[in-house]
Amino acid sequence: MINTRKDTAYWDPARKGFVTNYPNFLHWKKLSATEMADTRPLNVYVHTPYCIQQCAYCYYKTINLRGTNKAQRIDQYVDALCREVELATDYYQLQNRPVVSVYFGGGTPSLLNETQLQRVIEAIRRNLNLSDATEFTVEAEPVTITQAKADLLKRLGVNRVSMGVQSFDEGIIKRSNRLDDEKKVLRAIDIVRTMDVAVNIDLMSGLAEETRETWEYSVNRAIESGVQSITVYKTELYTNTPYYKEVRNNTLDLPDDDQELIFMDYAIGELTQADYYPWSFFTFSKCGQYQQKYATSTFLGDDCYAFGTSAFGKLGNYLFQNSNDEQKYMALLAEDQLPVTRGHHLTCLDAMIREVVLGMKLVSFDLRRFQSRYGFKLETLCADTLADLQEKGFITLTEDEIRLTHKGILYGDYSGKSLAKRLMEME
Numbered sequence: 001m002i003n004t005r006k007d008t009a010y011w012d013p014a015r016k017g018f019v020t021n022y023p024n025f026l027h028w029k030k031l032s033a034t035e036m037a038d039t040r041p042l043n044v045y046v047h048t049p050y051c052i053q054q055c056a057y058c059y060y061k062t063i064n065l066r067g068t069n070k071a072q073r074i075d076q077y078v079d080a081l082c083r084e085v086e087l088a089t090d091y092y093q094l095q096n097r098p099v100v101s102v103y104f105g106g107g108t109p110s111l112l113n114e115t116q117l118q119r120v121i122e123a124i125r126r127n128l129n130l131s132d133a134t135e136f137t138v139e140a141e142p143v144t145i146t147q148a149k150a151d152l153l154k155r156l157g158v159n160r161v162s163m164g165v166q167s168f169d170e171g172i173i174k175r176s177n178r179l180d181d182e183k184k185v186l187r188a189i190d191i192v193r194t195m196d197v198a199v200n201i202d203l204m205s206g207l208a209e210e211t212r213e214t215w216e217y218s219v220n221r222a223i224e225s226g227v228q229s230i231t232v233y234k235t236e237l238y239t240n241t242p243y244y245k246e247v248r249n250n251t252l253d254l255p256d257d258d259q260e261l262i263f264m265d266y267a268i269g270e271l272t273q274a275d276y277y278p279w280s281f282f283t284f285s286k287c288g289q290y291q292q293k294y295a296t297s298t299f300l301g302d303d304c305y306a307f308g309t310s311a312f313g314k315l316g317n318y319l320f321q322n323s324n325d326e327q328k329y330m331a332l333l334a335e336d337q338l339p340v341t342r343g344h345h346l347t348c349l350d351a352m353i354r355e356v357v358l359g360m361k362l363v364s365f366d367l368r369r370f371q372s373r374y375g376f377k378l379e380t381l382c383a384d385t386l387a388d389l390q391e392k393g394f395i396t397l398t399e400d401e402i403r404l405t406h407k408g409i410l411y412g413d414y415s416g417k418s419l420a421k422r423l424m425e426m427e
Helices: 070-092 114-127 147-155 170-175 182-193 212-224 242-248 257-273 293-299 326-334 348-362 367-374 383-391 406-410 414-426
Strands: 042-048 099-106 135-140 160-166 198-205 229-234 276-278 283-286 304-307 312-315 318-322 340-345 364-366 395-397 401-404
Touching (some): 042 114, 070 114, 070 304, 099 293, 114 147, 135 293, 147 182, 160 182, 182 198, 198 257, 229 257, 257 276, 257 406, 293 304, 304 318, 348 364, 348 367, 348 414, 364 367, 383 395, 401 406
Parallel strands (some): 042 099, 099 135, 135 160, 198 229
Antiparallel strands (some): 312 318, 364 401, 395 401
């Protein structure tokens, strides 16, 4: 989220503060599902809230099912999820909107068994228009991948798998409370490759006990794996994580910002040398191919219908989020009510700021597209900020585009947040 503080210190160059959405959830209000409909292309997001581990750095609202009757509980959730697909499709006439991408996120979607996965995907295909969809992504945890599950996903049309690896170093993995190890990760990558799909793996820089040596090992092992795409996220410290409790109790020291910048700089250099080029400031793909359609489309402001508890999406000028209470979510759908519980109506300025701060993630920002969409020249509205970012080496600027430099990529959302701050001041 964007911090709207205007003190100078916050806007000093820093890579921390990963932006996930705009405007801040504090500005969202109660929203009825009846307030949103359209015929333009659509992205689809499907959320699975369950995990079998609590990673020490994770701040997402997830439900740990380790040691419980997973199948029965997930069955109930899948019932509700399939019903939501039916209700929302009928209510908003979503079948009239060509779907361009589908993304199963979480949580751990690959925790669902074969029957559960088949039910959800068949419900999506039965109700929505996927004839033009060119990307179908499923997130997966290495320990949940089996050959039977991979074979099923291939039969069901999944053509991109994104796996949370985070680290190849055994000590870092264990310190993060993860169940993986290097052998399991490499085996999962081998299994997924039999699907003949695009494979992305996530790394996290700045995890507990990370050193230059452990980080270099992870980066090099990721490259050696030969996957098509590698994403590098910065570890962020949030109050609802085990990491935070340890830091507060002085039992854990995380790598500081300067150390983490060194880690990321190393990763960018090694990835580029291995012909992995950035299409966003955090994702590098082989020879610049395999750009993720879902992220690109949603960052540029295209609509996304989100299914599942706590999932948030966008229809037209409305941002919306489903109930983040699993039981309430299922109860509403049992009564044939859509579970939308809060949202935000975007003003024109909101939409402009949102497109800038999210669109700048994509390394290249199309100025002519922005002008065509909103009737304003961003290079005029933000002339001073753009000049400053260019002078300091974060961007290059032409008549047609803003492009992040190596330094701009290294500092992540900094350029986008700086431009967003200038637009906020116009209000």
